[in-house]
Amino acid sequence: MKALSLNQLRKTYNNGLVALKGIDLDVEEGDFFALLGPNGAGKSTTIGIVSSLVTKTSGTVRIFGHDLDKGREAAKQCIGLVPQEINFNQFETVLNILVNQAGYYGVPRRRALESSEECLRQLDLWDRRDGVSRRLSGGMKRRLMIARALVHKPRLLILDEPTAGVDIEIRRSMWEFLRKINREGTTIILTTHYLEEAESLCRNIAIINHGEIVENTRMASLLASLHSESFILDLAQPLETAPELEGYSLRLEGARTLEVDVPQGVGLNRLFEQLGAQGISVRSLRNKANRLEQMFVDLLDRPSPN
């Protein structure tokens, strides 16, 4: 079953800005799906329409088979949203924020209290339940928004930049949590600027640019189509010029720093053999850029069909 199905979704804002030019997108139930794109590409508009925060111009949105126009309540019941910006009452207690949100979904108070406790414990916020939300740290506020989105047990969780501004330790613990609820059956759609995050978490990916889907495929297929990968080598001794090696393109970025493009399917063994033969020893090696980041930049550099 499709968790989300968008058909010819268009959005033109009152100021004439065309944010979506008729996009089609399907997300299967149980998927962990990445929706990527640069700022202003249409990601947040798409999520806004799906979560009823933005009014679409035309097209259809179906959530687990429920049409957002004709079966609005049933469709909304399936969704939990973690927005990009902090959007809870800063003067309300942590527990009340969750209990109220459950109430808006029609969850009776006793069950709402139980569900709130479960979510807050899972996200390590139970100890802060009686505190006012504005006193939470940035990472806690992000986790509170995830807990709030899960309190009515949605089948589809939409996360719009959930780890923006969060330190790496908290980010990784949030990744683990998201993997866990995905394994338990929650379909997840994620937008993020951390491409490492999308590569690490998501099985399928769509890239949106200028209001159009420019790529929609499996993450593994997308990464496999990458033609070459760049590495940075830190050298033991300084060089004056970049060496010439068969099958590799090398550039000297500093006296002890060499950048090398390794074509898809060509290993690193031959590179090190040839460097060794020329008396060049390598102290360390690292990826120049995240692989998905490279692909992302390549896709966005393509000219728009219009």
Place this chain on the structure above:
Amino acid sequence: MNYRVAFLTILRKEIYRFMRIWPQTLLPVAVTTSLYFLIFGRMMGERIGRMGGFNYIDFIVPGVVLMAVINNSYSNVVSSFYSTKFQHYIEELLVAPVPDWIILAGYVCGGVARGLAVGCVVTVISMLFSDVRIQHWPVALGVFVLTATLFSLAGFINAMFANSFDDISIVPNFVLTPLVYLGGVFFTVDMLPGVWRGVSLANPILYMINAFRYGFLGISDIPVLQAMAVASGFIVVLAGASLLLLRKGVGIKN
């Protein structure tokens, strides 16, 4: 979807909000109305003499109570709903499957609840200064509910359109206050010269204050049923307008 739970959640949140900040919501009205009763009722009222067949302080009690109800019902909804927009937690409601009419009913009933709380406070204070007793409970309660509902709806519409905190203070300061003061709180319309009497009859608050005065004292410049019909008509129009604004997402959706 359990509508009752959603409605009670909004209502409980609204009541909790104004009770939590009672020094801002309940205390000021107690101080202000005490001063009204002291200055206009006791100190000046004894020189004014009788009005409508009652001591002046007894005459102004219903108007002062209803004035507090009007101001507080309006300001409760306008400030609460605008805050949800300003801090963006209106999105909590918009993403949830809560129908527009439940959102409206929750906020309006929150405004009515504040009006009831304030009305009780002012009525108790009035009993310290005057001997007035409610003559017609059903009329007094009916007019209170209609008035609080009407001005809660007006506050809701104001909040929908408001883009800044200035926008939520313009109507109370420059529209509501003049209408309330010219609505017969401190005088009877019979005292006004012909033209001004006609102008006053276009003020909907005049009808409500007179009907409320009938509930307290048994006297009114306006037929009670006519006053209730006017209030009901305004409620239908404003409720329709509020639902239309919510459906279009004016001020709350892109």
